[in-house]
Amino acid sequence: MTIHTKICDLLGVEHPVLLAGMGGVSYAEVCAAVSAAGGFGSLGMAGLSPRFIADQMARVKDLTDKPFGVDLLTAQPETLTASVEVIIKGGAKAFIAGLGVPVAIISELKQAGVVVMCMAGNVRHAVKAAEAGCDVIIAQGTEGGGHTGSVASVALWPQCVDAVDIPVIAAGGLFDGRGLAAALAFGCAGVWMGTRFIASLEAHAGQPYKDAIVGMSESDTVISKVFTGKTLRAIVNDSNRDFDNSTAKPFVMQVAESVQLNRLGPIAGVVDDVTHEWRPLCRAGARCHGPGGLTMRGLAIAALLLAMPALAAPKQLGPVFADFGAFVPIASDLVIPKGLKLRHIYDVTAAAKRGERNDALETAARFINSHVAAGVPEADIALALVVHGPAIQDLLRPAPFAARKAGAANASADAVAALLKHNVRIIVCGQSADAQGIAKADLLPGVEMAISASSAHAVLQAEGYTLNPF
Numbered sequence: 001m002t003i004h005t006k007i008c009d010l011l012g013v014e015h016p017v018l019l020a021g022m023g024g025v026s027y028a029e030v031c032a033a034v035s036a037a038g039g040f041g042s043l044g045m046a047g048l049s050p051r052f053i054a055d056q057m058a059r060v061k062d063l064t065d066k067p068f069g070v071d072l073l074t075a076q077p078e079t080l081t082a083s084v085e086v087i088i089k090g091g092a093k094a095f096i097a098g099l100g101v102p103v104a105i106i107s108e109l110k111q112a113g114v115v116v117m118c119m120a121g122n123v124r125h126a127v128k129a130a131e132a133g134c135d136v137i138i139a140q141g142t143e144g145g146g147h148t149g150s151v152a153s154v155a156l157w158p159q160c161v162d163a164v165d166i167p168v169i170a171a172g173g174l175f176d177g178r179g180l181a182a183a184l185a186f187g188c189a190g191v192w193m194g195t196r197f198i199a200s201l202e203a204h205a206g207q208p209y210k211d212a213i214v215g216m217s218e219s220d221t222v223i224s225k226v227f228t229g230k231t232l233r234a235i236v237n238d239s240n241r242d243f244d245n246s247t248a249k250p251f252v253m254q255v256a257e258s259v260q261l262n263r264l265g266p267i268a269g270v271v272d273d274v275t276h277e278w279r280p281l282c283r284a285g286a287r288c289h290g291p292g293g294l295t296m297r298g299l300a301i302a303a304l305l306l307a308m309p310a311l312a313a314p315k316q317l318g319p320v321f322a323d324f325g326a327f328v329p330i331a332s333d334l335v336i337p338k339g340l341k342l343r344h345i346y347d348v349t350a351a352a353k354r355g356e357r358n359d360a361l362e363t364a365a366r367f368i369n370s371h372v373a374a375g376v377p378e379a380d381i382a383l384a385l386v387v388h389g390p391a392i393q394d395l396l397r398p399a400p401f402a403a404r405k406a407g408a409a410n411a412s413a414d415a416v417a418a419l420l421k422h423n424v425r426i427i428v429c430g431q432s433a434d435a436q437g438i439a440k441a442d443l444l445p446g447v448e449m450a451i452s453a454s455s456a457h458a459v460l461q462a463e464g465y466t467l468n469p470f
């Protein structure tokens with residue numbers, strides 16, 4: 001028996017399970033995966049440019065023909081209004097507003113047939129959103145990850161259901177079917193889940209972050225204003241443990257301070273371009289924290305991208321790869337002993353953005369360029385990319401790639417050939433390839449196929465390769 005509620009009809013989905021539009025995490029792959037599975041995927045696009053949003057929407061449509069939504073923060077009005085046209089044109093089924101009622105854009109969206117959903121952390125806010133014309137309330141209890149209020153789910157959901165006559169979706173601390181059953185019992189029409197999806201294969205999140213989510217206990221989070229000036233639940237770390245909320249600045253100013261003080265932590269494995277460019281800019285002595293601050297990385301990425309042009313030192317290409325793998329030369333304090341073999345693996349799951357080269361290829365080329373430029377002989381470097389999930393598609397020959405991507409050319413193909421020529425091993429997970437209907441013959445020449453990604457890791461690590469977290 002399938003569970004069918006009014007949200008299924010409103011959004012045109014099979015199951016009343018919605019992926020939260022998490023900034024920095026809910027990118028095209030996970031959004032499309034949830035929609036393709038019969039739920040409702042949402043892109044978390046807070047703080048990102050209209051062009052980026054358009055690209056992500058196009059990518060979702062490449063991956064599935066099922067409906068999906070786009071989530072932005074009302075507290076960032078400039079990006080909100082600039083992106084409405086893109087959201088309508090890109091064919092979003094729903095718009096989801098976090099941090100406030102999106103009064104200025106509700107009628108435009110509704111006229112275009114877009115369902116308008118609004119997050120609410122208390123009953124007053126839910127009523128305000130319903131009165132403003134929103135179609136759906138997402139009532140998030142204080143248990144939720146990211147920005148959150150102080151009212152617990154059990155108190156919030158039934159009161160919102162009673163207070164408004166539009167569907168209410170439950171959010172905050174939900175992670176399985178028991179949560180869905182409870183939400184329905186409270187009169188809600190479905191569930192909106194965030195944290196539960198972060199550790200999924202398709203989520204735009206680095207492995208250390210996924211590991212931290214899986215490894216933590218229920219008492220390892222805290223609500224603090226330290227990251228953004230608004231109450232936000234994140235994993236406990238040095239930044240938020242003892243922060244005095246009364247000293248927090250207003251929203252954008254506190255975000256800027258967090259970026260400046262490097263509170264947001266190493267954005268490990270999430271956006272290689274950003275982390276690799278940004279990390280060298282950390283001032284000496286700046287504190288680097290664990291993955292706890294990462295719940296804010298959507299905003300951090302936006303802020304970092306804005307700050308970068310003014311701060312970044314010029315990059316250089318070569319000496320090995322002249323077309324990609326640009327790096328900033330650094331006078332490193334870390335001695336690399338002569339003759340040391342630098343032998344490591346990058347575990348790659350995220351696919352390239354439409355029309356772009358896969359980030360992991362850049363990462364590998366950057367490592368080789370920067371180390372050879374620093375005097376490490378190329379022969380002392382051995383890299384391997386173990387590729388699974390959506391990233392495998394970036395290793396397809398022209399014909400199978402075009403067949404899957406509406407006739408497009410594979411923008412990663414030249415980089416793959418160049419890396420292979422310089423003895424970088426690129427190994428595909430056979431299980432993951434099979435699940436996507438990809439055979440060895442579909443792969444670019446020189447790309448290897450392993451029984452599985454685990455098998456490749458086991459063999460490579462036995463051969464002395466270590467797993468590089470970036």
Ligand SMILES: Cc1cc2nc3c(=O)[nH]c(=O)nc-3n(C[C@H](O)[C@H](O)[C@H](O)COP(=O)(O)O)c2cc1C
Nearest residue numbers: 020022023046098144145146172173193194195295
């Ligand atoms: C990493 C992270 C980023 C988030 N970013 C946003 C966001 O940009 N916009 C938004 O409306 N909600 C955001 N949220 C809140 C989610 O939409 C959702 O309400 C919350 O994750 C639900 O609680 P759960 O994590 O316990 O499932 C974020 C949550 C997390 C964990």
